[in-house]
Amino acid sequence: MASIVDILAQRFERALVTVYGPELKGADPMLRRSDHADFQSNAPLSLKKRTGDNPRDAAAKIIAALDVADLCERVEMSGPGFLNLHLKGSFIAETTAVQASDERLGIALASTPETVVVDYSSPNIAKELHAGHLRSTIIGDALARVLEQVGNKVIRQNHLGDWGTPFGMLIEHYLDLGEQVGDTAIGDLNEFYRAARAKFDTAPAFAERARKRVVLLQGGDEATLQFWKRLVDESKRSFRAVYDKLGITMKDSDAAGESFFNPRLEGIVKELTDKGLAVESEGAICVFPPGFKGKEGNPVPLIIRKQDGGYGYATTDLAAIKYRLLELGATRILYVVGAPQAQHLTMIYKAAEMAGWLKPPARAQHVAFGSVLGEDGKMLKSRAGDSVTLMELLDEGEERALAVVREKASERASAGEEAVAEGDLQSVAHAVAISAIKYADFSADRVKDYVFSWSRMLATIGNTGPYLQYAHARTRSILRKAEAAGYTPGTITITAPEEKALALALGSFGAVVHDVAASLEPHRMCTYLYELASTFSSFWNACPVLKAEPAERASRLALVELTAKVLERALGLLGIEAPARM
RNA sequence: GCGCCCGUAGCUCAGCUGGAUAGAGCAUCGGACUUCGAAUCCGAGGGUCGUAGGUUCGAAUCCUUCCGGGCGCGCCA
Incomplete structure (x- = not known):
């Protein structure tokens, strides 16, 4: 499906080739939304070196060659050589109608789909997901959804910390507890880990057992592996619960952690040694990629086999990247x-x-990201000083969201208006809480730290997740009333400026999705969502729908319906639900 | 010491990879509900874009200096 910019870009390309010859084929016409018109082209300025013309002359020539009579009311040169495009309402209406009838809402499929591996979340077995896992988990999940939406084959990979020396003490502790808890539940995972650690540090006999257990585990002892597997399964259940609540698409079968790569590590070391890339250094085997200098100007190593013969994370990471490239066939990781x-x-x-x-x-x-900080500017911690678990965080969010939702619902009910039913309060509060958390995280540039603040993210005013959900709920409210009255969406016509602004905002959705897929920056989706939602709110304020004349009503209904779908889809790509009522 | 990241309005942040008077939200002030959800909308004030140079028609954006903050640099992941 061709969007407004796509169509305009084609016409510009033709004009540029007409004026300057085939070498200008494929040149970027620099079409942007403009304060001075609907769109502007900066091509006369940006292509100055290639055209050789001064920008104003170039602009005049391009205007003369530009065949857009069917699309634009007028095209004018402005300033140092900008081309201001004023679009015809009919052109906007037609492309919007096409978008409205498109299942994909105007999101083109990638011209060259890829196999993309997304490595995210990656918690450790026998510990709970905590605040430190939040960003990787939700950013990775959103990107996976976006990349999938544009047609890539996405392979999610959960690089679990499910192997290594800590499992000696964990298994022994597990066996100690066996009598009490049976083989069904470890209970609180963090508490479990803490207790094991404490015993390991204070009870020499226990530590000795733990060390022997590691040897058994590494040696593939069947019974030990069984115990290990129970620990893993128990932990995965805990991860599952958090993923479900957070709306994360990672599946159990996406897990490929340290234990998965463990059998391959020896081969990795051998291969790198055979290729002459790994050398012995201070008793360890290392790869020294060129260009990395450490403290005394020494080269920085990737230690692929430690002095004691064990393997560290570098080896696992190398095994993983090889697997992803050669076996999964990834072209993008x-x-x-x-x-x-x-x-x-x-x-x-x-x-x-x-x-x-x-x-x-x-x-x-x-895909780097900064830290989540507490109000004190330091890493987010609980009152007790340890890292707060994601489950606690989500529970608190739901509690706070419930208070907000309940209050709004009772306000509306007492005003005699349609409100969220008592039985739906919980699920709406859940959706609001998740949107607040995710949207606050996504809305700024990934690499920056941000301060986690309930009051800011859960605010019902301003650029927040709840505001976007509210905008969506209002679209659904109109659509419900229209349906009840037997009104149906019809031919789109663009007359009011608010209609035009809304249609133009809707029309750039596809480009934004591709922009996020390319830049891997979810905040661009947020910027778009907020712009769309506020444009819609202005439209709402200025353009009555249900009370308009039949033709206008049908047109506006079509705009409202498309707005509802785009908001829902865009939020969905970020892993945020859009309730019909709130 | 070397390297990476960040510095834009009182606060939280955008700024589409070099384009027109630097934009939003929060907060402050002033307006709009006997029209579909006012969790809204309309308007106002508020910035020498950390600093000093440079590149050019044109710089928040690219290069260099310095200042301030964060992080990394051999057997944890």
Whole structure:
């Protein structure tokens, strides 16, 4: 489906080729929304080097060659050489009608779909998901949805911390508890981990058992593996509960953690050694990707086998990147991991290139993000000082959202207006809480830290998740009333400025989705959503729908219906629900 | 010491990869409900874009200096 910009861009390309010859084919006409017109083209300025003309001359020539009589009311030159385009209402109406009849709402499919691996969330077994996992989990999930929407094959990968020396003590502690809890529940995972750790640090006999247990685990002892698996399953149940509540699309089958790669580590070391990329250094085997200098100017190593013969995270990361490229066939790998790991990841990519696994067009990208801070400006912690679990966070959010939703509902009910039913309050509060948390996280640039603030994110006014949901709920309210009255959407006509603004905002949805897919920046979707929602609110204020004349009513209903769908879809791509009432 | 990230209105942030007078939200002030959800809308005030240079028709955006904040740099992940 061709959007307004697509169609205009084609006409510009033709005009540019007419004036300046075929070498201008494919040149960017720099079409942007404008304060001075509906759209503007900066091509005469931006292409100055290629046209050789001064911008105002170029603008005049382009206008002369531009065949847009069917699309624009007028095109005028302005300032140093801008081209201001004033679109015909009929042109806007037609493209909007096409978008409205499109299942994909104007989101084009990628011309070259890729296999994209998205590595996100990645919690540790026997610990609960906590605030530190929030950003990776929700950003990764949103990007996975967006990349999928534009037609890529997306493979989610949960790089679980499910192997290694801590499992000795965890299994022994698990066995100690066996009598009390049976084999069904560990209970509080964090408490479980803490207790195991405490025993390990204070009881030498226990520590000794733990060490022996690690050996058994590494050696593949059947009974030990069974215990290990129970721990893993128990933890996955806990992750599942959080993912479900947060609306995360990661499935159990997407798990490919350290245990999955463990059998491959020896081979990785051998391969890199055989290729001459890994060398012995201070008793360890290391890869030294060029260009990384440490404290005394020494090269920084990726330690792929430790002095004691064990393997660390670098080896697992290398095994994982090889697997993703060679076995999963990824051409794009996203690491949704905190910003501090930037150097480590670049070293992994470099090593993977040297090994011949990572080569164009395949590429790996670090989707870096900053920290979630508490009101004190430090990492988010609970009163007790440990990191707050995601479940606690979500529960608190729902509680706070419920208070807001309940209050609004009772206000409306006492005013005799349609309100959320008592039985639906919980589910609406849930949707509001999740939207508040996610939208607050997404709405600013990923790489920056942000302060977690309930009052800000849950505010019913301003640029918040709840505001967007409210805008959507209002669209649904009109549509319900229209349906009850037997009114149906019809031919779109654009006359009022608010109709035009709304249609133009709707029309850029597809481009925004692709922009997010390319830039991996969810905040661009938020900027768009807020603009769309506020444009709709202005439309609402200025353009009566149900009380308009039949033709106008049908047209406006079509705009409202499309707005509802776009809001819902855009929120959905961020993993945010759009309730019909709130 | 080396390297990476950040610095835009009182506060929280955008700014579409170099384009027109730097835009929003919150807060403040002033308007709009006997029209579909006022959780809304309309309007006002408020910024030497950390600093000093440079590149050019044109810089918040690109290059360099310095200042301030965060983070990383060998056996944790």
